[in-house]
Amino acid sequence: MMANFTVALKELKDLLGDRLETSPSVRQHHAHDESFHQPAMPEAVAFPKSTSEVSEIAHICMRHHMPMLPFGTGTAMEGGVNAIHGGLSIDMSLMNKILSVSAEDMDCVVQAGVTRKQLNEYIRDRGVFFPIDPGADASIGGMAATRASGTNAVRYGTMREAVLSLTVVLADGKIVKTSSRARKSAAGYDLTRLFVGSEGTLCIICEITLRLHAVPEAISAAVCSFSSLKDAIDTVIETIQMGVPVARIELLDAVAIEAVNQFSHTDYPLLPHLFLEFHGTQQWVAEQAEIVKELSSEHQGGDFQWAFNTEERNALWQARHDLAYAARARRPNARIYSTDVCVPLSRLADCILETVVDITGTGFSMPIVGHVGDGNFHVVAAVDPSNAEELKVIDAFHDRLIRRALSVGGTCTGEHGIGQGKKSYLQEELPAGVDIMKIIKGSLDPDNLMNPGKVIDIE
Structure with a gap:
């Protein structure tokens, strides 16, 4: 462990007490998500209870150049929580309060650790519900960070449409509220949309104001x-x-x-x-x-x-x-390698049918499932991460699938995010956009401490 990390951990211990964990079992739990990416353990795991504590944690980490990795429930699919450069995993599970609900305004404010099922259970008697359903009982903060969607997106949209405002902590500990509760606003740059989908690389999401919908008759x-x-x-x-x-x-x-x-x-x-x-x-x-x-x-x-x-x-x-778990159950020692391209609706049939032919050529049995109402589909492979030849075949298939999607005006990721595995495809999909992303990242996180190694590479 680096010396400055040792000093940082002492200061974090003074701040959090027994809510700073350094045991191998807790660190291992926070070393991976549901993906096939190689686990990478943080030096410690912090469990803050408030936005102000998150701010103090960020101050300490910045002083000692310690990477910060926000952690929700660990149900993502692109290795976004893996501590590939070490550092501090910041587990938001104790920030699980529903702060306010306004059925009249059809919105609510929640802390980042609230899960979608917890929220819907809390509001189920008020005539409103939160529709974004990625399958797993993910945390709202994690869903905002990855711009999650799921089965209801064809009618209700994704987290991009669901989030009205955020309270975030930047790398230097500054607390920023991105917008008001108003349903629309032309007040300056759209900071909310900047941070939704940033995958922990620009900020730590602490509070979220969400749009709710009326429960159907x-x-x-x-x-x-x-x-x-x-x-x-x-x-x-x-x-x-x-x-x-x-x-x-x-x-x-x-x-x-x-x-x-x-x-x-x-x-x-x-x-x-x-x-x-x-x-x-x-x-x-x-x-x-x-x-x-x-x-x-x-x-x-x-x-x-x-x-x-x-x-x-x-x-x-x-x-x-449960399809991902069903696919993994057929190979109990495997990990999930899930793809998630999205294409214009007019090219959906061609893209899926060409993918079926491609799957046949790999020799693997891989299910296809999709939120096809918005052109998004997944090929779910259960792979042995320790088998280099197997990974080589699936990597090559994945590469062809993404290039097929990009060639018809699609995207490399409809909902899982970039994480570790799709950085090169993001560069191909949005070359000038990545240049702008790097400028933004450099401005908000000049020391590259916020979830380093994810989404874009900073030299």
């Missing part, structure tokens, strides 16, 4: 199988192009369905499926469903299997959300 969910992947995708494209405000529309190919059946003990036919959900009034939900049923029947879709009550709907979506 009626919700119904359905599953529909198709004889071919193209028929399922074409149904999605026509649904969106017709302006049907479907709340969720998820694609699972036959390989994904097989994994879901094995893991979640379901018995769906081994065919491509769409998982759908409709929100609105009773009449409007029925009309939406009828439109989508007609479209699916034109593309050889099977009968809708309905899930009307809350328990059935939750079971349906839990099976979908």
Whole structure:
């Protein structure tokens, strides 16, 4: 351990007491997320309880040139929490207070450690809900940092739309509030959007003001199988192009369905499926469903299997959300290598079908699943990180997939973020943009202490 880190840890211990952990087990827990990236342990883990404590932590770390790595729940997919340059992991789990809820204004203010399920349980009797659903019970701070989205994004948007304002701590300990609670503002630069998606490289997110939505009068969910992947995708494209405000529309190919059946003990036919959900009034939900049923029947879709009550709907979506774990369960010693390209809707079918052919050539069985209503899909590989040949094959496949997406005007990441693994693709996708990002990073974090080695490389 570097000498200046030793001094920093003493000062942090004086500040936090037993809320500074240096035990190997706690450090190891904070050395990785759900991805395949090699774990890297921090020197210590801090558990602050307030924004002012985070500010004091940042002051100490900056004085001693100690890297700072914000940590939410560790459910991200790009190695964004791994301490590849050592330093201090700042676990926000004790900052878990819901500070205010205004059902009248349809917004709330929460600390960064509040999880999405915790928030929705707290507000469920107030006629509002928070719709962003990445699957895992992620922290709101982590979701803002990675610009998360998920199954509801096709109707409700992503964290980019959900966040009204942030309170953040910069590398020098300065506390900054980015905006007011107003639904719109033209007051200066949009600092909120700057920090949403910054993956801990510009600041530590401490408080978030969120946009809430009215709980729909009626919700119904359905599953529909198709004889071919193209028929399922074409149904999605026509649904969106017709302006049907479907709340969720998820694609699972036959390989994904097989994994879901094995893991979640379901018995769906081994065919491509769409998982759908409709929100609105009773009449409007029925009309939406009828439109989508007609479209699916034109593309050889099977009968809708309905899930009307809350328990059935939750079971349906839990099976979908557990796909990554289902893929890993087929290879218990493997880690998840999950891709997340996003392409314009008109190129979705071509991109997915070309990817299916590419998967066949790898010799691996990899499920395809996607939030296809907004052109975002994942190929989920379970790989052994210690097997160099295996990683070489999957890395090459991943490279081809991203370049395929970029060639049609898509992006290398629809929702997982850049983290460690996609920095070169970000450079290719937004070359001039990366230059601007480096200028911003250099201005706000001149010593490169905020989650170094992620998103962009600073020499």
